[in-house]
Amino acid sequence: MTKIMRTSEWDVNPQRRKFLIAGLAATAAGACFGRAPQIESMDSFILREMKKANIPGLAAGFAENGVARWVRGYGFADVQTRRPVSTDTMFHIASLTKIVTATMVMRLVEQQRIRLDDPVAPHLDFTLANPSHADVPITFRHLLMHVSSISDEEYYKHDSRQSGTDATQPIGDFLKSFLLPGQQYCTSRACFSSESPGTTWSYSNLSYALLGYLASRIGGEDMREQTRKQIFAPLRMRHTSWTIRDTPEALRATPYDMVDGKLQPVPPVGFPDWSVGMLRSSVADFTQFVAACANGGSAAGHRILDETTQRQMLEMHTPKGLPDWLTGQGLGWMAAKLDGITRPEHWGGDPGVFTAVYMNPEKRSAAVVFTNASVTPESKAVIKNIASRLLGSTKPGSG
DSSP states (O other): OOOOOOOOSSOSSHHHHHHHHHHHHHOOEEEESSOOTTOTTHHHHHHHHHHHHTOSEEEEEEEETTEEEEEEEEEEEETTTTEEOOTTOBEEOGGGHHHHHHHHHHHHHHTTSOOTTSBSGGGSSSOOOOGGGTTSOOBHHHHHTTOSOBOOTTGGGSOOOEETSOOOSOHHHHHHHHHSTTSSSOSSSTTBOSSOTTTBOOOOHHHHHHHHHHHHHHHTSOHHHHHIIIIITTTTOOSEESSSTTSOGGGBOOOEEEETTEEEEOOOEEOSOHHHHOOEEOHHHHHHHHHHHHTTTEETTEESSOHHHHHHHTOOBOOBTOOTTOSEEOSSOEEEEETTEEEEEEEEEETTEEEEEEEEGGGTEEEEEEESBOOOHHHHHHHHHHHHHHTTOSOTTOO
16 A cells, blocks of 8 residues: 655755754754664764655664663654654554564464464354465464465455544454455455465465454454553553554654655545554654564563564565565564665555664664655665664764
8 A cells, every 4th residue: 555656856845945954953852761872973864864855754763682772753743833753753653563463463372372373264253265275274374474375466456444534344344355255355366366375475464454353353352452451561652552543643643745846744544454554653662662572572671472482473484476675574574684684674654654673683672763754765765774873784974
């Protein structure tokens, strides 16, 4: 669903450009909980990077050894009202939601409710099988690694999102409409590939929607409630929400597209497949979460996963079909090159949203970058530059 907008100028309107640059310089706000590596000039560096990519608001964080060492906000959460980004500003984090969903599924594995290589079909209230390979079961591992053979081809043809409000369609009904033969969108084999489950990589939002539904059924309550109790509360993530309704207006980052050289606000969207990408979170909160991910599952004195389980999530594989911009696929987490070094990572994007996390498991560190602007080639470079600087791959003053 990511809408790619390409722009090459900061703003075609000189007065608007002058206003935004002044605002960016004046509204950097944040908190230091320690010292992130090589960040002596991070403020000026990030402001320069934002200017390159026409980004109105950005939040960044660095975690090390289970602690959020540094978090900071830059620019505007809302351009019209000049409301600055703070470390509590709640950004729509899009597909970064998937690593939270994967973490909750792995908690169910630890609780011995499921095993990774169990078929998922017995846990559902509808039939699930690839018509071309009905004798090959789809497993939890397949879903987590995007090798389930469930295709998003039909999914992308139908926009189930609701503008400005949370979706009202239950996730189970949404899934049946795509995966149950004879239902609304599953009238052909377009919802499954011709490949056998477990053999071929194909990024699948439907797989992560299914994981959210399965986790709710297996865990005995809505997976969103399970994450609140078992992940968010222990890590003191007070500004993280699964719904637009529960995201205070005063803390919302307004999403922006660049249209004809000008920033245009995009209404927030709700969609029924919430486990795919509905989370809103602050950089202070999410840096705490990735602090645990990078530190063997533990942060702030609380353990959300056993170290062995967290390490298992970061074991990378190279299934057939893995795109060349990835070097590996783990359980939820992916891997890609950053400054020539392979790093576990995940990106998120939607209209008016671009977010990313990169990790250095050897140093138990991680970098978080949130923006309230649609992804562009320029913003991809900016995200990588900032993550590189935070993880210490780039020397101060370069970039």
